[in-house]
Amino acid sequence: MASEKVEVILDALKCQGYGLCLGADDVFELDSVANIAHLKQRFVDISRKDEFEQLVRDCPAAAISLRVLQE
């Protein structure tokens, strides 16, 4: 049976460095020089979909999007 995972997509051109995504600091880190978020990992377990949908809504710059992938 196919399982799903969530791909986290960060648009570094939109990111304004607000840092609200750092609640998930296993996935996001902030470059303190450029003040732009980076992804530490691109894929998270499907069980975290709600958590990341909230981060998408909370990002003031609309820099985060998600894609659900079949494994």
Ligand code: SF4
């Ligand atoms: S919340 Fe959005 S704007 Fe702020 S650091 Fe994260 S990705 Fe960038």
